[in-house]
Amino acid sequence: MERLRIQGRSHLVGEVTVSGAKNSALKLMAAALLAQGTTVLHEVPDILDVRYMGELLQRLGCRLDADGGTLRIDVPSSIEYEADYDLVRRLRASITVLGPLVARCGRAKVALPGGDSIGSRGVGMHVAGLARMGADIRVEHGFVVAEASGGLHGSTILLDFPSVGATENLLLAATLAKGTTVIDNAAREPEIVDIAEMLSRMGAKIGGIGTSLLEIEGVEALAPVEHTVIPDRMVAGTWAIGAAIAGGRVAIRNARADHLEIVLDKLTRAGASIQPAATGFEVRMERRPQAVDIVTLPYPGFPTDLQPMMVTLAAVSEGTAMVTENLFDGRFRFVQELARLGADVRTDGHHAVIRGMPLLSGAPVDATDIRAGAALVLAALAAEGETVVSGVHHLDRGYPDLVGVLHRLGAQVMREPDAEFRR
Numbered sequence: 029m030e031r032l033r034i035q036g037r038s039h040l041v042g043e044v045t046v047s048g049a050k051n052s053a054l055k056l057m058a059a060a061l062l063a064q065g066t067t068v069l070h071e072v073p074d075i076l077d078v079r080y081m082g083e084l085l086q087r088l089g090c091r092l093d094a095d096g097g098t099l100r101i102d103v104p105s106s107i108e109y110e111a112d113y114d115l116v117r118r119l120r121a122s123i124t125v126l127g128p129l130v131a132r133c134g135r136a137k138v139a140l141p142g143g144d145s146i147g148s149r150g151v152g153m154h155v156a157g158l159a160r161m162g163a164d165i166r167v168e169h170g171f172v173v174a175e176a177s178g179g180l181h182g183s184t185i186l187l188d189f190p191s192v193g194a195t196e197n198l199l200l201a202a203t204l205a206k207g208t209t210v211i212d213n214a215a216r217e218p219e220i221v222d223i224a225e226m227l228s229r230m231g232a233k234i235g236g237i238g239t240s241l242l243e244i245e246g247v248e249a250l251a252p253v254e255h256t257v258i259p260d261r262m263v264a265g266t267w268a269i270g271a272a273i274a275g276g277r278v279a280i281r282n283a284r285a286d287h288l289e290i291v292l293d294k295l296t297r298a299g300a301s302i303q304p305a306a307t308g309f310e311v312r313m314e315r316r317p318q319a320v321d322i323v324t325l326p327y328p329g330f331p332t333d334l335q336p337m338m339v340t341l342a343a344v345s346e347g348t349a350m351v352t353e354n355l356f357d358g359r360f361r362f363v364q365e366l367a368r369l370g371a372d373v374r375t376d377g378h379h380a381v382i383r384g385m386p387l388l389s390g391a392p393v394d395a396t397d398i399r400a401g402a403a404l405v406l407a408a409l410a411a412e413g414e415t416v417v418s419g420v421h422h423l424d425r426g427y428p429d430l431v432g433v434l435h436r437l438g439a440q441v442m443r444e445p446d447a448e449f450r451r
Contacts, residue, residue, distance in 0.1 A: 031418040032431070034408040035440035036390050039276035042437045046264045046282045046308070047073040047097060048257030050426050052219040054121040055196050056226055056257060057081050060101040061088065061128040062203060063230055065252035071282075072099040072257060076425045080119040084111055088125070103252070107132060113139035113170060123151055123193060126172060127201030130163055136174045140167070153194035157185045161198075161205055182207030182246060190215040190240065190326045196223060202244035203232040211242040217327040218258060218287045226255045261287040262333045263427060264308070266402050268292065269337040271311040272300045273344060274409040278437065283308035290330050294320050298341065319347030319384055324354050335359055336403035342382035343371035344410050351380045362400030365393040369404075369411050387412055395419035398426040405430075409439055418446050 048071030058081070060067035072078055074097070082092050082099075088111070091102040109129050116122040116139040129136035140151065151172060158174055159165050160183040165174040182205050187194055195215040200223075202209035214220070216238060224237045230253050233245040264283035271278040272295050285292060285304065292302050292309070298317040303310045319342050324332040332355040342349035343366060353359045360380055363373040368391045372383040390413035395401025401423040408415035420443065423430050434441045 029446045030420045030443055031416055031446040032420055033442045033444060034415045036408060036411040036413055038274060038409045038439045040271050040274045040278050040437040041276045043279045043281060044267045044433055046259045047071055047428050049219055049260040050077055052222045053257045054081050055124050055223050058124040058128055059200055060103055063250040063252045064103055064105050067101045067252040068254040069099045070256040071097050074428045077119055084115045084122055109133040109135050110137040111139060116141050124196055127197040130174045130176055131201045131204040134177050138172050140170055153187055153191050154197045157198040160185050180205035182209040184210040187213040192217055195220055203227055205246040207246055209244045214240050214242045216240055222258045229253045259283050265291050265334045266337055268311045269341055270406045272298055272313045272317055273341050273406045275313050277312045279305050279310045281308045285309045291334060317341055317345040319345040319349035321350045323352040332356055333399050336362055336399045339382055340403045340407045345384040348383045353378045362396055365404055366407060368393050369407050389413055390415040392416045395422045398422050
């Protein structure tokens with residue numbers, strides 16, 4: 029295990045080029061299972077989660093070849109149908125292979141997933157939706173077991189909540205089901221649009237892309253394609269908020285401002301200047317931020333993945349902010365670590381009240397998930413003195429070349445072995 033040693037009071041100045049979206053690339057890799065042959069993905073991020081998903085696909089019988097940001101996935105005519113716990117426990121996105129495996133093999137056995145410790149995220153809607161499509165599905169001995177020997181059939185599925193994972197799994201399964209499947213109250217995230225657009229190019233018939241009502245007419249077979257992953261809005265948002273927290277000027281390349289409208293609006297209200305730039309935008313902050321309230325909601329609302337960074341922004345802002353978390357009940361766990369840096373944060377259920385402090389102070393802290401880790405790194409940049417952030421493996425799951433990016437932006441940061449790691 030490793031940790032980051034960060035010198036505080038560092039302004040961020042320079043450029044960041046954002047790679048493809050983690051939350052899209054992992055699901056596109058799972059979508060490749062639907063078509064025999066070679067699927068080619070471009071702008072795939074070099075992160076641990078992609079490697080974990082790659083190992084899982086190899087266990088299922090695929091051959092993978094990575095060259096820079098390009099990933100070739102060779103899917104055989106016959107694939108395995110069991111995803112073991114030793115890989116699935118590391119990566120929640122692995123549950124996305126459930127739909128493609130049932131659709132291709134008529135059966136699947138996928139271990140219940142792991143991933144970030146940010147609260148309860150069950151697979152109930154995945155299971156219920158596949159059952160409506162004709163799968164005999166159950167959970168036993170830590171596995172989701174699904175069987176549909178006669179194939180899946182179309183159905184109308186109303187999601188209780190616009191779950192991203194359930195929408196993705198059911199969309200993937202429905203492409204090869206007999207008849208028409210309607211997913212009502214579907215999630216609308218840009219990553220789902222990216223998946224639907226690739227599936228359409230593979231030969232899937234999908235109506236309502238980008239809306240909450242998806243209509244999928246099943247086809248006999250899909251064909252492999254070449255596809256470029258959309259930019260990672262969470263990485264772009266992290267660096268945009270980072271510029272506001274630490275101060276300075278950061279140009280964010282290969283970023284979609286239209287995917288971050290509410291985030292950029294909040295940063296503007298906090299006092300940042302946002303300017304369009306070539307293939308992206310620039311964020312400039314030349315004074316202490318003003319406190320702003322946020323409420324996390326499904327897209328196009330404020331994304332829960334960027335909530336920890338906004339709590340950190342509020343911690344160094346002038347005034348008091350309220351942050352309301354509506355999606356994951358464990359997102360506020362990291363505030364105990366932020367408090368070690370001197371932040372004044374009080375939580376009550378799914379609300380947090382943050383009173384801004386003129387200056388944070390460096391201390392040892394521990395990253396418990398990807399986004400919490402990123403928030404603590406940004407807090408360290410704005411703190412006086414030295415901060416040591418343990419649990420860097422979480423950051424490696426979502427942020428390519430984190431230390432290199434920080435160096436290029438002028439931060440003083442060093443990666444080193446974590447001799448005190450005991451878990």
